[in-house]
Amino acid sequence: MRLDFIRGLYERSGPYASVYVDTDRSSEGTANVVQRRWAQLRERLAEEGAPASALDPIGELMSDPAWAAPGRAVFAVEGEVVFTEALRHRPRRQTARWSPLPHVVPLLAQRGEHVPHIEVLADRAGGDVAVVADGRRRELTVEVADPTRPLQKTGQGGWSQANFDREVEEGWRRNAVALAEVVEKEAHRIGAEVVVLAGDPKARGLVTDHLGKDVVRRLTVAEHGSRAPGADLDHFRREVEEACRAWIERRCEELLNTYASGNAVAGLAETARALRDRRVAVLLMHDDPSSTAMMWIGPEPTHLSTDPAELAAWGVEEPMRERADAALARAVAATDAELWFVPRLESPDGIGALLRF
Numbered sequence: 001m002r003l004d005f006i007r008g009l010y011e012r013s014g015p016y017a018s019v020y021v022d023t024d025r026s027s028e029g030t031a032n033v034v035q036r037r038w039a040q041l042r043e044r045l046a047e048e049g050a051p052a053s054a055l056d057p058i059g060e061l062m063s064d065p066a067w068a069a070p071g072r073a074v075f076a077v078e079g080e081v082v083f084t085e086a087l088r089h090r091p092r093r094q095t096a097r098w099s100p101l102p103h104v105v106p107l108l109a110q111r112g113e114h115v116p117h118i119e120v121l122a123d124r125a126g127g128d129v130a131v132v133a134d135g136r137r138r139e140l141t142v143e144v145a146d147p148t149r150p151l152q153k154t155g156q157g158g159w160s161q162a163n164f165d166r167e168v169e170e171g172w173r174r175n176a177v178a179l180a181e182v183v184e185k186e187a188h189r190i191g192a193e194v195v196v197l198a199g200d201p202k203a204r205g206l207v208t209d210h211l212g213k214d215v216v217r218r219l220t221v222a223e224h225g226s227r228a229p230g231a232d233l234d235h236f237r238r239e240v241e242e243a244c245r246a247w248i249e250r251r252c253e254e255l256l257n258t259y260a261s262g263n264a265v266a267g268l269a270e271t272a273r274a275l276r277d278r279r280v281a282v283l284l285m286h287d288d289p290s291s292t293a294m295m296w297i298g299p300e301p302t303h304l305s306t307d308p309a310e311l312a313a314w315g316v317e318e319p320m321r322e323r324a325d326a327a328l329a330r331a332v333a334a335t336d337a338e339l340w341f342v343p344r345l346e347s348p349d350g351i352g353a354l355l356r357f
Contacts, residue, residue: 001113001340003333005134009102010301010330012077017045017054018103019074020091021062038062041096048098053078073107085111092289100297105325109287109341113251115244116190118183121227121236122199122207124172127179128227133190140186144178176206183207187215194218194247196240198225252342255354259284259345263355266347268293268324269306275331276302276314279355283332285325286350287341293324293349301334324351 009016019041023034042055054076061074061081071087083102087110097103116133126143187195195218197204204221211219220243225236258264265274272295274280296308298316304327305311308319328351332339337353345352 001108002338003108003329006083006102006104006329007333009075009083009104010333012082014077014100014102015050015098016082016100016102017050017058017074017076018095018097018099019045019058019072019076020087020093020095020106021072021074022070022090022094023072024070024090034062037094041094044096045098048096050098051078054098057081071110075102075104087111099326100320100322101326101330103323103326104329105285105323106289108329108339109289113248113340115194115247116192117194117196117240117244118187118190118192119236119240120179120183120195120197120199120207121225122176122179122197122203123227124175124200124203125227126175127199127203127207129179129182129186131186131190133192140182142175142179142182144174172203172206176203177210180207180210184212184215187218192218193251194220194240194243196220196222196236196243198222198236198239199227252340255282255284255340256342256345258354259352263357264352265355266352268295268349268351271328271351271353272304272306272331274353274355275304275328275335275337278302278335279357280332280335280337280353281356282338282340282354283328284340284342284345284352284354285328286343286345286347288350291325291350294321295324295327296320297322297327297330301330304328304331324349 021037021041025033038059042059045055057080058074058076061084069086070089071091072084073087074084075082085107089110091106092110095103095106114135119130119132121128126141129140129142131138183195195215197207197219208216208219222236222239224239225233265271271283295304295306296311296319297304298311298319303311303314303316311319329339
């Protein structure tokens with residue numbers, strides 16, 4: 001997971017109010033339920049020292065009808081909300097925190113890895129393509145053969161039947177070539193890790209034949225899915241989700257294998273040193289919502305250590321105590337590294353890193 005999307009958070013000076021709130025109104029059936037939840041969280045933040053100037057902007061959002069989502073993460077400093085995102089599920093814990101850095105790791109863990117991928121529904125007339133990357137979805141339709149020309153064989157025989165059949169097959173081929181070109185172009189543009197192809201079996205085969213080897217290696221052929229009007233695409237969507245989930249699992253295993261045998265460091269202290277030196281390519285973190293590990297930070301993203309004396313040696317005059325996961329996330333975002341949550345990690349504190357050098 002790249003953290004470019006939260007990098008702007010750290011351009012503000014803290015402290016930050018970090019709020020994870022259940023915004024699902026369905027269970028209690030009243031419009032005021034979110035306000036009641038927010039009132040409890042606001043009281044907690046006020047007890048931690050958060051001023052009204054940081055909390056009022058969050059309160060203004062609570063009555064916004066656009067909050068029709070199971071949950072919401074909000075980060076604010078004095079005077080403004082600097083980042084907010086809907087959660088696809090209720091937050092694992094309703095949280096309110098006033099701290100030097102934004103408490104982003106629950107958002108990152110619940111958000112999960114967004115796999116850049118291409119979804120393709122093909123038939124002999126062309127195809128529909130969905131390009132999914134960076135949380136956005138773009139849809140295209142590809143059809144190049146003359147729509148006035150027939151795309152079905154009649155089988156009626158006659159002296160011209162062979163020519164007619166060849167013309168029909170040429171239409172199929174031209175549409176397949178055009179569709180394959182679009183899929184390949186978009187896959188390269190977004191760095192697609194997964195391409196899922198569904199639809200008419202003949203069209204699927206023709207499209208596959210015209211895809212480059214690097215795209216075919218990322219290809220999953222789905223059993224369900226059709227361009228037909230009114231077609232039920234629920235099964236196709238589940239196959240897309242499964243293909244993306246399988247890629248994430250494979251990638252996790254690759255990272256863990258590299259960690260076990262490659263150029264890596266283990267533990268919070270050594271990982272912090274590597275981040276200070278900008279040597280970390282991938283930070284590995286065991287997803288543990290109960291973790292309370294702390295470390296010391298300074299004003300710069302790479303000012304982090306388990307020992308305040310180390311930061312003093314780096315010229316940090318007043319090191320501050322902060323959650324370790326918050327400090328690590330800031331350093332990852334600032335150094336253009338990746339963060340991956342892994343189900344297990346051979347490390348005393350569930351933290352490790354793969355190194356660039």
